[in-house]
Amino acid sequence: MPTNKLSIEEMVAQIDTTVDPDFVYAFQKTKFVPSDGKTLLIMGQTVEGITEYLDHFSKETIPGGWAAYWAVTEFNGVTETHTNETNSSQNHQMLVDQFPNTVLQSALWMVGKLDIDKNVSHGKYDSVLQQYSTWAKSINRPIYLRIGYEFDGMHNELEPEIYIKAYQYIVDFLRNDGVENIAFVWHSYASKPYKDYPASNWYPGDEYVDWVGISVFGHAYDDPNFGNYCDAVMEHAKVYKKPVMIAEANPIKGIEPKSDAAWTDWFVNFFSFCYEKNIKAISLINENWQRLHIDGIGEWKDGRLHNNPNVAKAWFLETDKERYLKQSETLFKELGYE
Template sequence: MTSCLLSYGQDKEIDQNHPTTEDMVSKIQTDIDPEFMYEYQQTKFVPPEGKTLLIMGQTVEDISEYRAHFKGQPTPGGWSAYWGIPEFSGVRKAHKNETGASQDHQMLVEDFPNTVIQSAMWMVGKWEVAKNAGKGQYDDVIIKYSNWAKAAKRPIYLRIGYEFDGVHNELEPEAYVKAYKHIVNLMRAEGVDNVAFVWHSYAAKPYKDYPLSAWYPGDDYVDWVAISVFGHAYGGTDFGPYCDDVLAFAKAHHKPVMIAESSPIQGIDKNSNAVWDQWFVNFLSFTYQKNIKAISFITTNWSKASIDGISEWKDSRLNNNAQVAKAWFKETNKARYLKQSPKLFKDLGYLKP
């Protein structure tokens, strides 16, 4: 960190062989780079200055296991869930995919009052999904989702075509932008006002090396900019040029930044706390330094996910390691992190009808 950073922490000598929870947390650099403290424009549901919204995910099974292991811990401020634009599944009722993982937005509404939902809409270039969305082929699904969202009566952060620039999604910018705008216009026409629209970059080498700006639908259509953080955090707090580009773009367009997906993909070992220094310290220090306004952490066993391209990802459940989990909660239980609360919606600027 340079001397221009605003420091809210102090150095402490640590026993590297037998670190306490306090020792582990003290390694997090809580400096905020003034460069990332800027005014936001044309956005919604942004935490107050000095606050970060805490979200956890990402399947019904992951969330249930998390709650079972950490009953004494505060409920996060929100939960993440997924669905796909071609069909209205996993929203109003549970849907289990071929891997055995389930999604259920409505369960999150019913079981967790005073929390938000971070909703990920799957939309890719393959199978002409994005093209069909832009042509209105899935309008009936969007209308059903709009009706559900209005009935939820809570802030919803909708990631339209999440990781739009990821090579794995094969999204052509023109088709993506057209589909994104069509979806937002339709939801607005349906009277949806409790959804913040999130433009989520993979923050890695982009599909066909298109420039980031090629996928941008415009300030009027974007409330938040988001990134994914997986392997990024293993090399320190410099997450690379592609991540830097997204953060600079967000600042130029006066948008808050969310880490929409994050996980230590090399796993959380049951018998070693090494992942804390190797990933968590960097990840959490980055969130302070870059003034990240929301983080979504995925606690899951990636080796059982059966997702193309991640065959080497490992078991990253927090409950694998009690000491790492204690350090995580020692940090995230700070007042900085917005969690479930009767005043959460007010803090986010949402007035429940």
């Protein structure tokens, strides 16, 4: 028997919709930001995960955007499907072709290993950046580009000074090539950082950052503020008056078929945080982590929405609110992209 004794409406009512006025501020030096009281809804993050989501929820409204990945070292997964070593596939163009009137959240993989970050600012990957720039200018939609996503994560081994040079180099390259439909996202892991550097050490400067991004995984189960590291990033965003995007999120302890614990233990905290901190975009990863070959996530489980009908219904009851921006002929205008 399911452990849940609440109706779907009661499940959603558990969310605290109180907004902290300290996080309601006039955004500066940014672009493609939803208006007051609105949050952009994005889903991801692989061809397989997105396909499964659509197969199970074909009658639901299409989200406002989709997430995809590529690497600064090679132009794969952008214009054609590319299956990588994690046993998952990426294809930006597929999302463009299949879903008009949606945005793209594009994650650029860049790490410190093999001097990849150093090589960026030395021009080694200029041909890749040029291909991406040309492609970006060819599609008529906003792109939220996460450069070296989770820059402070221990798994990425990015030294702050080298990362900043690489980040600035990429932004300058794309701007100098005339790209205007990209918002640049500075995306923190929002957990214990590499070598215990404060996240602010990686900040490339106000002129180079349109959005601040955070990841929300295991720490959403405990502290309602998602821990001190996340709190520091949120405070940084507030100081520089930047909108915040939850760029990656998933209940990594899994969504069990016969228990709604994932909703009570993770989703309620997740949505309450979004309201309290005035989060302007959220990106949920629809994924079974057990099938992926990714180092360091051996304990992560199956966090796909369709595992549990109650959790899925509660998710859609919440995100069907007018607050959340989904696919629409007016979406781009609402984001200031015309």
